[in-house]
Amino acid sequence: MPSPLVIRDMTRPELDELVGWAAREGWNPGLHDAGLFWANDPEAFIAADLDGELIGGGAITSYNGEFGFMGFFIVRPEFRGQGLGNTLWHVRRDRLLARLRPGAAIGMDGVFAMQDYYAKGGFVFSHRNLRFRMDLAGDLPAPDEDVAPLGEFPFEAVQAYDRRCFPAPRTTFLQGWTTQPDALALGCRRDGKLCGYGVVRRCQEGCKIGPLFADDARAARALFAHLARFAVGGPLFLDAPENNAAAMALVREHGMEEVFGCARMYLGPPPPVDQQRVFGVTTFELG
Structure with missing residues (x-):
């Protein structure tokens, strides 16, 4: 039997690891992004754990419960194509909805290749950020x-x-x-x-x-x-x-x-x- 994927809160050192992955993917993070992101909302970072090993993660930032943003979604290349990212993405969306007041919108900037996938999760295209x-x-x-x-x-x-x-x-x-x-x-x-x-x-x-x-x-x-x-x-x-x-x-x-x-997309009414x-x-x- 394969081990179950564990979705849990991320630790501060693990966020540094996630930023390192993002740098290798060419996302070009800022030198101090990890510390600034964590200080803004330390409860926003979600880890995907397989057999005690960090294999993916992402951010579900809440701005005073009035607006949410999903970002930093990344899964290690060797664990892609197995449905693990799909599980992580849906858990993140649902956890963020629970952090917001009813009716609050969620935004995201998703790569163009994933736009149809995000649309199936309820997100509607707004415009492109280039x-x-x-x-x-x-x-x-x-x-x-x-x-x-x-x-x-x-x-x-x-x-x-x-x-x-x-x-x-x-x-x-x-x-x-x-x-x-x-x-x-x-x-x-x-x-x-x-x-x-x-x-x-x-x-x-x-x-x-x-x-x-x-x-x-x-x-x-x-x-x-x-x-x-x-x-x-x-x-x-x-x-x-x-x-x-x-x-x-x-x-x-x-x-x-x-x-x-990236495609800017919203779940809920565009703010x-x-x-x-x-x-x-x-x-x-x-x-």
Whole structure:
């Protein structure tokens, strides 16, 4: 008789192992993602255990019970094709539903090849989030905008702006994400008010911008150019939503190359988000 698959809570060291698998799969995690993800919601990480050995895992992040996100779904290559991932995925979905208030939506960014599978689990396609890359040899030209370190802005203003672009409050996440090591967080100011912000962080390969939220294309271009200076000398990545025409224009303007993509899907009603302010999503793992 084959041993049963055990689905359980993940330990903190096991999350480091999962991030290592993700790096080998080419997901290019940030240098401090594991610690930041864990601090945001330590109950979000689910392990698949076979004969006492970690063979898969994933995240089921709850944002105050108001919105959930399924990400970081990975099974070791030698254990794929045996139905184990299917079991893990359905348990994760059901556990996340139990963590949310009735009627709350769940989002996910799934690889295109798995889109039909996720649809069978109740998820409905919204739009594509596409990863773009460019290699930076020098500074980019920037519009004349007031761009400053994000710490100069009241945290309450950053929270309020983020709430326009994300389906639920995420105070703990923002506190860690915008002050993490090996990163730069900037805000754009107009008429004394925050009109956009962005974060760039060092990853296993190069740097990645996320999020990039802005009132309009001009503010987004200014933030992008200033954030890009952090990555000069290496590749820079941005995960941009295809349903924001201005975001697509931004990546074309800089000659960025599409290298990867995911289907944004929702279980339940799509949450109200000002999509035209979203020029770059925060992460494919936590939304």
